Amino acid sequence: MPGSIRGCAMSRSDPRRRALLAALVLGALVLLALFGPAASPYSYRALDWRHLTAPPGFVAEHWLGTDALGRDLYVRTLSGLRLSLLIGLLATLVSVLIGVAWGAAAGWVGGRLDAGLMRVVDVLYALPYLFIVLILAALFGRGNIAVLLLAIGAVGWLTLARVVRAQTLSLKRQAFMEAARAGGLSGLQMLRRHVLPNLAGTVVVYATLMVPQMIVYESFLSFLGLGVEPPRASLGSLINAGARQMLSAPWLLLVPATVLVVLLLAFNILGDALRDVLDPRQR
Amino acid sequence: MLGYALRRIAGIVPVLLILLTVSFFVIRLAPGGPFASARALSARTRAELRARYGLDRPLPVQYAAYLRALAHGDLGRSYSLRDEPVAALIGAGLPVSAELGAAALVLGVLSGIALGIGAVLRRGGLIDRALAPLAAVTLALPSFVTGPLLALVFGLWLRWLPVAGWQPDTPRDLVLPAITLALPLAASIARLTRAGLLETLSASYIRTARARGLGRARVLWHHALRPALVPVVSYLGPAATYLVTGSLVVETVFELPGTGRYLVMGAIDRDYTLVMGMVLVYGTLTLLANLGADLLHAWLDPRVRHEPE
Numbered sequence: 109m110p111g112s113i114r115g116c117a118m119s120r121s122d123p124r125r126r127a128l129l130a131a132l133v134l135g136a137l138v139l140l141a142l143f144g145p146a147a148s149p150y151s152y153r154a155l156d157w158r159h160l161t162a163p164p165g166f167v168a169e170h171w172l173g174t175d176a177l178g179r180d181l182y183v184r185t186l187s188g189l190r191l192s193l194l195i196g197l198l199a200t201l202v203s204v205l206i207g208v209a210w211g212a213a214a215g216w217v218g219g220r221l222d223a224g225l226m227r228v229v230d231v232l233y234a235l236p237y238l239f240i241v242l243i244l245a246a247l248f249g250r251g252n253i254a255v256l257l258l259a260i261g262a263v264g265w266l267t268l269a270r271v272v273r274a275q276t277l278s279l280k281r282q283a284f285m286e287a288a289r290a291g292g293l294s295g296l297q298m299l300r301r302h303v304l305p306n307l308a309g310t311v312v313v314y315a316t317l318m319v320p321q322m323i324v325y326e327s328f329l330s331f332l333g334l335g336v337e338p339p340r341a342s343l344g345s346l347i348n349a350g351a352r353q354m355l356s357a358p359w360l361l362l363v364p365a366t367v368l369v370v371l372l373l374a375f376n377i378l379g380d381a382l383r384d385v386l387d388p389r390q391r
Numbered sequence: 392m393l394g395y396a397l398r399r400i401a402g403i404v405p406v407l408l409i410l411l412t413v414s415f416f417v418i419r420l421a422p423g424g425p426f427a428s429a430r431a432l433s434a435r436t437r438a439e440l441r442a443r444y445g446l447d448r449p450l451p452v453q454y455a456a457y458l459r460a461l462a463h464g465d466l467g468r469s470y471s472l473r474d475e476p477v478a479a480l481i482g483a484g485l486p487v488s489a490e491l492g493a494a495a496l497v498l499g500v501l502s503g504i505a506l507g508i509g510a511v512l513r514r515g516g517l518i519d520r521a522l523a524p525l526a527a528v529t530l531a532l533p534s535f536v537t538g539p540l541l542a543l544v545f546g547l548w549l550r551w552l553p554v555a556g557w558q559p560d561t562p563r564d565l566v567l568p569a570i571t572l573a574l575p576l577a578a579s580i581a582r583l584t585r586a587g588l589l590e591t592l593s594a595s596y597i598r599t600a601r602a603r604g605l606g607r608a609r610v611l612w613h614h615a616l617r618p619a620l621v622p623v624v625s626y627l628g629p630a631a632t633y634l635v636t637g638s639l640v641v642e643t644v645f646e647l648p649g650t651g652r653y654l655v656m657g658a659i660d661r662d663y664t665l666v667m668g669m670v671l672v673y674g675t676l677t678l679l680a681n682l683g684a685d686l687l688h689a690w691l692d693p694r695v696r697h698e699p700e
Contacts, residue, residue, distance in 0.1 A: 243666065247418060331643075351539035351542075
């Protein structure tokens, strides 16, 4: 965890403990995102004209202070966290579905199809993702969460497609696949019973590492004003608003930034640790 | 080597053409259009404007006209920014973006390699132990978070550096943006350098060199460093893509007058020619930077260029 360098260096030796720790932090964040806002008397859009830009702890019920419109920062940060988690998970789901289908098809069928599918991935790989997401979001999705999801999810699948293809190719050459074929299984049955379950570990690792990336994309779009629309808040739009007032009210920047950083770190540590446990060859 | 380079350069052209074609039609598929919102224009004025920019013609005709103009080096004129030529707009902003990118690249590569070497020189020392967790934290932090935080600490609280903005010929303005952009780069490169060095140092030819009585530092510098940097060089491709997109972010955060702002602005205003110009410039930059990294890699590692296609 940040802050204690020695603690992190020592826990590096045991990925299971790191995974557990990160999972606990993530669990706590999810619970906070789900139930935290309900603990405060305010809603994310309620204006409190008596307490504008109140620092944390200044007013009893505004635990983390308020913004320039008197909206409660605690509630806004947690509902932003909820939105970031939701978009991160759903966009990852979109990416995983495309990536696994694409990579498994290329690796399993092989030949022309493989060459064609992978050529597409190579071409897309050479382009800057964020750039494409930006254009798509600005053109189609201002404030439209569904479009935002598709735009973010549709560009994250490339690495996964490559990894899944490579795994599928090596699985195809295993002896148990021959046994399965000799046992009379059709191609589709083999794919479902032997290939896909064997891909699960790798996919879980990459998906875990993809969630923080998706959250960053969403936050960045919201930061630019292309993501969620006010009064709704996302961690990115809160950071943007906070950065504009950081001299007079630094907490408006520091609170959402801290939450975002802890969230991203927890996902990254969990993903790295899962990779060490599930897929030791990668290291 | 030359054959490999020519093959790779030729490979860029179709990719760029695909990118331009897809962008051309996707932009026009999006709801709304230029002159649709903004000010209330009379139907006649709007029709005249559309005719003036050739927007009343069928899409394939527009596409052919765009490509023909492009072949003559004409990027068209912006619809939203006072009819300025797109090439002039981009030409004015590009030096700022390029300066930022170059500064971040140099800073990231040099400090990354230095940190990696430092970690290996004293195994178990401070740098070695701090590197992994610090790199993890740095890589988890997106630029739009580090940027404002750095500006808050060094600009507002300590007052060492300007918070944002840019004047010509004041390198001080570029320090914080360049550091923001360079941080993740330095973290990745430090990790790669450390891992590469550790692996090379366990090779038998290194043991031989040490057995011949060469000092540790000399072996590290003259024998181990070059092969250990191969993974760093192959990382330069993704790093280049990161720099191109990252500069967009950092320019927004620090309000630099680079080209980055035109992308979002143009897309929102449906300024087709401006967006196409940005796609062309940033697409070409990314592809060329990737190509440069690959060529450097091929030069260092002959196995790459002799790989059968």
